[in-house]
Amino acid sequence: MGDFFERIVDVEVSGEDAGALAERMVEWMVGEGLIIRELSGDGVYSLTVDEGYLPGPNWQRAVEDPGWEPGPVAVVVGREYHVGGQGEDTADSATCPRCDGRVVIIDYPESFEPDDEAWRPFRDAIAGWKETGEGSAACPACGAQVPVTAWQFGSGFDLGALAFDFWGWPPLGTGFQAEFARQLGHRTEVQEGKF
Numbered sequence: 265m266g267d268f269f270e271r272i273v274d275v276e277v278s279g280e281d282a283g284a285l286a287e288r289m290v291e292w293m294v295g296e297g298l299i300i301r302e303l304s305g306d307g308v309y310s311l312t313v314d315e316g317y318l319p320g321p322n323w324q325r326a327v328e329d330p331g332w333e334p335g336p337v338a339v340v341v342g343r344e345y346h347v348g349g350q351g352e353d354t355a356d357s358a359t360c361p362r363c364d365g366r367v368v369i370i371d372y373p374e375s376f377e378p379d380d381e382a383w384r385p386f387r388d389a390i391a392g393w394k395e396t397g398e399g400s401a402a403c404p405a406c407g408a409q410v411p412v413t414a415w416q417f418g419s420g421f422d423l424g425a426l427a428f429d430f431w432g433w434p435p436l437g438t439g440f441q442a443e444f445a446r447q448l449g450h451r452t453e454v455q456e457g458k459f
């Protein structure tokens with residue numbers, strides 16, 4: 265338990281609003297009995313957070329099939345890129361929302377390594393966004409400067425200022441995922457991965 269996660273990323277909340285929204289969501293989950301206020305710090309739960317809220321008496325409500333006991337829920341606040349899978353550091357592709365042009369970053373199955381030159385504009389834009397809340401990368405196909413948060417990255421790579429890592433939980437139910445997004449009031453992406 266504890267070395268795999270399901271992650272819900274809020275891909276719309278601003279860095280400024282993320283802290284207050286995180287607190288509201290924790291309150292909601294505690295109220296629903298999904299977690300308790302008590303934190304467990306006996307492990308590394310994400311790149312930036314090393315403690316999480318212990319499961320509450322009603323945790324079963326969040327999952328499809330309560331086959332095993334879940335671990336803590338870590339809350340990650342702050343503009344960050346989130347990777348699922350085994351934790352590659354780049355997206356495998358980026359698609360321009362203006363022209364649908366697709367930039368290949370990792371050219372499967374020819375290569376399993378990111379193309380540094382293709383990734384660099386995104387890496388720089390993400391660094392700028394993390395720092396200031398804004399960053400954009402030019403589309404090589406149509407030339408538009410597109411905010412990095414508007415690029416559509418391949419699955420398992422998402423930008424967001426708020427994420428929830430459910431460590432070791434059985435698969436989260438689709439109804440719960442939808443309710444979670446409603447509570448956030450924003451669009452979400454769901455990832456899973458190992459640490």
Ligand SMILES: [Zn+2]
Nearest residue numbers: 360363403406
């Ligand atoms: Zn374009």
